[in-house]
Amino acid sequence: MSLLLDKPAVAARRDHHRRRSFKWGRFAGYLLLAVASVAVLLPFYWMVVSSLKTNNEVFTLPVQWLPADPQWHHYVDIWTRSDMTTWLGNTVLLSVVVTLLQVFTGSFAAYGFAKIRFPGRDLLFLAYLGTLAVPWQSYMIPQFVLLSKMHLSDTLWSIIAIQAFGALGVFLMKQFYESIPDELIDAARIDGMSEFGIYRRIMLPLSTPALASLALITLVNTWNDFLGPLLYLRSSDLWTIQLGLRTFISQYNAEYALIMTGSVLSVLPIVVVFLLGQRYFVEGIATTGLKG
Amino acid sequence: MTRRNTLLGWGFLLPNLAGFALLTMVPVVLLFYYAFTTWDIFGGAEWTGLDNARQLIHDAVFWTAMRNTLYYTVFHIPLTLVVSLGLALLLNKRLRAVAFFRTVAFFPYIASIVAVAQVWNMLFSPGYGPINAMLRAIGADHPPGWTTSADASMPAVILVGTWREMGYFMLIFLAGLQTVPGELYEAARVDGAGAWQRLRAVTLPCLRPTMFFVIVLLTVNSFKILDLILVMTNGGPGQSTLVLAQYVYRKGFEENQFGYASAVSVVLFLLCFLVTVVQFVVNRRREA
Numbered sequence: 001m002s003l004l005l006d007k008p009a010v011a012a013r014r015d016h017h018r019r020r021s022f023k024w025g026r027f028a029g030y031l032l033l034a035v036a037s038v039a040v041l042l043p044f045y046w047m048v049v050s051s052l053k054t055n056n057e058v059f060t061l062p063v064q065w066l067p068a069d070p071q072w073h074h075y076v077d078i079w080t081r082s083d084m085t086t087w088l089g090n091t092v093l094l095s096v097v098v099t100l101l102q103v104f105t106g107s108f109a110a111y112g113f114a115k116i117r118f119p120g121r122d123l124l125f126l127a128y129l130g131t132l133a134v135p136w137q138s139y140m141i142p143q144f145v146l147l148s149k150m151h152l153s154d155t156l157w158s159i160i161a162i163q164a165f166g167a168l169g170v171f172l173m174k175q176f177y178e179s180i181p182d183e184l185i186d187a188a189r190i191d192g193m194s195e196f197g198i199y200r201r202i203m204l205p206l207s208t209p210a211l212a213s214l215a216l217i218t219l220v221n222t223w224n225d226f227l228g229p230l231l232y233l234r235s236s237d238l239w240t241i242q243l244g245l246r247t248f249i250s251q252y253n254a255e256y257a258l259i260m261t262g263s264v265l266s267v268l269p270i271v272v273v274f275l276l277g278q279r280y281f282v283e284g285i286a287t288t289g290l291k292g
Numbered sequence: 293m294t295r296r297n298t299l300l301g302w303g304f305l306l307p308n309l310a311g312f313a314l315l316t317m318v319p320v321v322l323l324f325y326y327a328f329t330t331w332d333i334f335g336g337a338e339w340t341g342l343d344n345a346r347q348l349i350h351d352a353v354f355w356t357a358m359r360n361t362l363y364y365t366v367f368h369i370p371l372t373l374v375v376s377l378g379l380a381l382l383l384n385k386r387l388r389a390v391a392f393f394r395t396v397a398f399f400p401y402i403a404s405i406v407a408v409a410q411v412w413n414m415l416f417s418p419g420y421g422p423i424n425a426m427l428r429a430i431g432a433d434h435p436p437g438w439t440t441s442a443d444a445s446m447p448a449v450i451l452v453g454t455w456r457e458m459g460y461f462m463l464i465f466l467a468g469l470q471t472v473p474g475e476l477y478e479a480a481r482v483d484g485a486g487a488w489q490r491l492r493a494v495t496l497p498c499l500r501p502t503m504f505f506v507i508v509l510l511t512v513n514s515f516k517i518l519d520l521i522l523v524m525t526n527g528g529p530g531q532s533t534l535v536l537a538q539y540v541y542r543k544g545f546e547e548n549q550f551g552y553a554s555a556v557s558v559v560l561f562l563l564c565f566l567v568t569v570v571q572f573v574v575n576r577r578r579e580a
Contacts, residue, residue, distance in 0.1 A: 043411045059414075062425065109305045131312075133512065135515070135537075139323050164311065165312045166316075226406055242404055245406045260414075263410055271399065
């Protein structure tokens with residue numbers, strides 16, 4: 001699994017030397033890949049190129065695939081023409097806090113589910129699993145009412161509350177902990193180590209890759225969350241980059257180039273984070289996917 | 293010993309469970325209470341029994357939202373399935389640049405929906421957008437208005453939805469493909485099976501659990517689609533892309549009718565629940 005991104009499957013490798021007529025297949029394969037790459041990347045390319053054009057240039061026909069005179073100043077202007085600093089600050093703050101809480105409470109609970117036997121455990125886990133299948137969109141109303149009654153709506157706490165205690169972390173970490181042999185833990189118990197000690201000194205160090213997966217997935221989700229902030233964050237000084245960008249778009253709806261500049265800025269940090277940790281990100285998705 | 297374990301177990305669960313129970317489990321239960329109440333912005337919930345359900349049955353907008361949701365679902369699922377499985381099969385081979393493309397395919401999935409929707413709206417722009425420019429170049433005299441026309445808006449949303457999710461499902465399929473034993477391919481080849489036969493006789497049957505998971509996820513994802521639509525079309529033009537989750541949002545957060553919005557939510561909930569249970573049972577039976 002860890003090599004998912006760099007190595008093809010064994011079967012495919014054997015495929016390789018065997019057949020001569022395969023050449024046409026390879027050609028078709030490359031062709032399809034090329035088409036798919038363009039389809040995936042073109043919108044991103046267009047976004048970046050448009051951010052460097054003048055507003056008139058964005059929609060000239062035929063389409064200009066390179067800006068005649070790159071307008072780098074958009075990347076300076078946007079900071080004075082929008083509250084980008086506030087939005088980014090809120091987004092970073094929320095992403096970090098939510099990720100820390102999710103990783104900590106998730107892995108802690110996962111240890112309880114995976115390695116301690118007690119009555120009611122399996123039933124409770126079933127309840128966790130069950131709610132994974134319930135879309136947030138179907139209970140967002142009662143959740144909103146509840147948080148409003150707790151006077152948490154229109155505070156950053158609301159986003160932390162709805163994002164940080166998800167079932168995903170518990171589920172993902174439990175999968176991982178179950179792959180660690182019980183004998184290891186029993187041995188530590190016999191040596192007189194406390195359960196918290198086992199979690200802290202054996203499980204946590206062993207599960208660094210799984211923790212990294214969970215952290216990355218949570219970070220990306222929180223950064224990109226649009227609906228949560230849309231419902232809860234009404235005051236503009238609490239907005240995240242997603243909310244800010246959307247208002248910016250409706251406010252400056254003819255400033256195509258500047259809108260694309262904002263879009264690039266909202267996507268870029270997460271792409272960088274993804275590229276740095278893609279191995280963990282991919283592993284996390286693949287594990288939750290396989291066992292589903 | 294059991295008592296000690298019970299205390300310990302709950303102790304470990306507590307930090308997460310407290311938040312999860314309060315913020316997820318309680319709201320899910322409350323939902324079924326609210327659905328039977330009338331509740332406007334003033335005052336509290338007032339029990340009105342089946343009134344909401346009755347109103348729902350005669351609510352033309354609700355049925356439009358239901359129809360649109362099914363429209364999205366019926367096209368989004370097969371399209372995403374074929375594209376992501378195709379990509380996975382392609383990228384499971386030993387081709388150059390495979391690693392690069394596997395990484396790239398993920399970009400749409402991790403990119404912010406607001407930015408992505410805005411870019412696509414510009415690409416789709418009827419008069420000067422690059423997509424219609426290309427369509428005209430290859431001879432289409434009257435390319436569609438995409439997000440500005442009632443007929444083409446849903447196809448446009450479906451295209452973007454598929455573009456966004458295909459990398460994710462491709463990865464799940466890739467993970468599934470790596471569990472297919474290589475010996476099976478060897479055996480099939482010895483028996484003289486061609487590429488197509490190997491796909492049908494070896495790959496697809498081995499992928500069945502993955503396929504099951506992907507279809508359940510795709511269905512639930514389609515039923516709950518909201519953010520993409522809010523940013524791309526806001527349900528329009530007219531009501532051509534209004535979906536169930538958006539109707540919940542409208543009734544609840546724009547019109548403050550929490551009771552009625554909860555009744556619509558219950559429909560959404562039951563749809564997703566039903567799909568999961570049915571697919572689960574079918575899968576069980578097939579395996580038995």
